[in-house]
Amino acid sequence: MPLLRDATLGIDFGTSNSAMAVRQRGEPARLLALEGPATGLPTALFFNTEDHRTHFGRDAVEQYLTGTEGRLMRSLKSLLGSALLQDKTVVHNTAVSYQDIIALFLQMLAQQARAALGGLPERVVLGRPVHFVDDNPARDQQAQAALGQAARDAGFGEVSFQLEPIAAALDYEQRITQETLVLVVDIGGGTSDFTVVRLDPKRVGQTDRSADVLATTGVHIGGTDFDRKLSQARVMPLLGLGHIGPHGREVPSKVFHDLSTWHLIQWLYAPQALREAQALRSDYSQPALHARLMAVLNQRLGHRVAEAVEQAKIGVSVHGHATPVQLDWVEPDLQGLLSPHEMEHDLQALLAQVVACARACLQLAGLSAQGKSVDAIYLTGGSSALRPLRRAFQQAFPDTPQIEGDLFGGVASGLACAGD
Numbered sequence: 001m002p003l004l005r006d007a008t009l010g011i012d013f014g015t016s017n018s019a020m021a022v023r024q025r026g027e028p029a030r031l032l033a034l035e036g037p038a039t040g041l042p043t044a045l046f047f048n049t050e051d052h053r054t055h056f057g058r059d060a061v062e063q064y065l066t067g068t069e070g071r072l073m074r075s076l077k078s079l080l081g082s083a084l085l086q087d088k089t090v091v092h093n094t095a096v097s098y099q100d101i102i103a104l105f106l107q108m109l110a111q112q113a114r115a116a117l118g119g120l121p122e123r124v125v126l127g128r129p130v131h132f133v134d135d136n137p138a139r140d141q142q143a144q145a146a147l148g149q150a151a152r153d154a155g156f157g158e159v160s161f162q163l164e165p166i167a168a169a170l171d172y173e174q175r176i177t178q179e180t181l182v183l184v185v186d187i188g189g190g191t192s193d194f195t196v197v198r199l200d201p202k203r204v205g206q207t208d209r210s211a212d213v214l215a216t217t218g219v220h221i222g223g224t225d226f227d228r229k230l231s232q233a234r235v236m237p238l239l240g241l242g243h244i245g246p247h248g249r250e251v252p253s254k255v256f257h258d259l260s261t262w263h264l265i266q267w268l269y270a271p272q273a274l275r276e277a278q279a280l281r282s283d284y285s286q287p288a289l290h291a292r293l294m295a296v297l298n299q300r301l302g303h304r305v306a307e308a309v310e311q312a313k314i315g316v317s318v319h320g321h322a323t324p325v326q327l328d329w330v331e332p333d334l335q336g337l338l339s340p341h342e343m344e345h346d347l348q349a350l351l352a353q354v355v356a357c358a359r360a361c362l363q364l365a366g367l368s369a370q371g372k373s374v375d376a377i378y379l380t381g382g383s384s385a386l387r388p389l390r391r392a393f394q395q396a397f398p399d400t401p402q403i404e405g406d407l408f409g410g411v412a413s414g415l416a417c418a419g420d
């Protein structure tokens with residue numbers, strides 16, 4: 001296949017959703033349709049043990065939710081930089097590492113790009129968070145190297161990397177008419193990333209923009225952490241978290257931590273993990289609660305619980321009223337409930353950390369941590385829609401206007417603009 005000259009492919013491999021955009025020099029970036037007309041695709045794989053095929057995106061999630069036999073994997077990006085990345089697991093009768101599974105997902109993206117464009121663009125730019133791993137440069141470097149290797153294995157050849165918040169800024173720059181100093185706030189599924197950057201329509205397309213990037217910061221907190229927190233507060237107690245057993249001790253909490261953490265769920269279905277969960281029986285004084293836990297594990301319903309919590313989070317955020325977390329497929333009439341007040345309470349500490357990281361970015365740029373010195377806060381990433389988060393930013397930076405970007409496609413478009 002030919003390499004498309006003067007074209008750049010931007011790949012936003014996200015914790016929750018992925019997107020790709022292409023840009024021919026001198027033209028605007030264009031998002032590629034990845035699943036029907038949809039330009040965004042859940043970062044999900046399903047290894048179907050009935051048809052022995054690998055399914056991706058919405059198709060993967062749908063197969064899992066409708067009870068097809070097989071294994072769902074989500075939030076694979078969260079494994080970059082962790083020791084679990086090189087762990088082997090058996091899919092379709094072959095032992096593969098989680099890095100290989102990331103490569104499989106990227107290979108699907110490469111096929112999509114070839115099919116849409118007739119070849120791969122000369123330059124491929126992959127997004128990366130400011131930190132794959134907080135406070136550990138060596139592991140962070142390993143994470144980027146592993147993603148780069150996965151991209152090569154997937155057929156993309158040599159790729160370059162760009163920070164996701166800078167990509168979001170480059171996308172926004174395409175739409176402004178005058179020089180603007182912005183704090184970019186990109187809150188995704190896995191990380192919160194910030195940059196203070198000077199944008200100027202006259203400088204679009206210039207090769208070296210490093211002088212315009214005043215600071216970048218990032219923290220490993222995103223929507224999947226919000227889901228974990230909400231699950232632990234509102235759903236895991238229904239399965240025994242915080243439950244006092246016959247010896248006056250709480251049920252050990254590790255299983256609930258893993259069950260509420262998107263990228264750890266699949267490990268709970270291994271025979272050893274199931275035996276350990278079964279052995280918790282003696283830590284419960286109410287056997288019915290343990291039976292619920294085992295029903296979820298034995299029927300591999302962990303992602304379904306996580307999905308129900310995520311949907312309730314989005315429901316509360318969008319509608320502003322209490323929303324049930326439906327769990328009647330675990331046990332008749334079982335449900336949790338999430339109210340706006342509870343959500344605000346449960347997420348308070350995480351949101352404070354996210355706001356602190358935004359302030360640190362302003363300070364690093366030599367600006368006032370109150371945000372007055374920037375012209376605007378530019379919000380992107382799915383979790384930037386979370387109402388309590390919006391409120392936290394309004395309270396922290398009351399005098400700075402908030403601008404909402406393309407929450408799911410902006411980073412990919414910006415990556416395609418970063419290739420010149």
Ligand SMILES: Nc1ncnc2c1ncn2[C@@H]1O[C@H](COP(=O)(O)OP(=O)(O)OP(=O)(O)O)[C@@H](O)[C@H]1O
Nearest residue numbers: 014015016017188189190191223381382383385386
């Ligand atoms: N309306 C909404 N309110 C709150 N959260 C939302 C809303 N819509 C989506 N989300 C959350 O946004 C997250 C996904 O956002 P996004 O697709 O930007 O992340 P990502 O790019 O995959 O992750 P990352 O950039 O961290 O790797 C999920 O956690 C999802 O639950």
Ligand SMILES: [Mg+2]
Nearest residue numbers: 014188381411
């Ligand atoms: Mg993102």
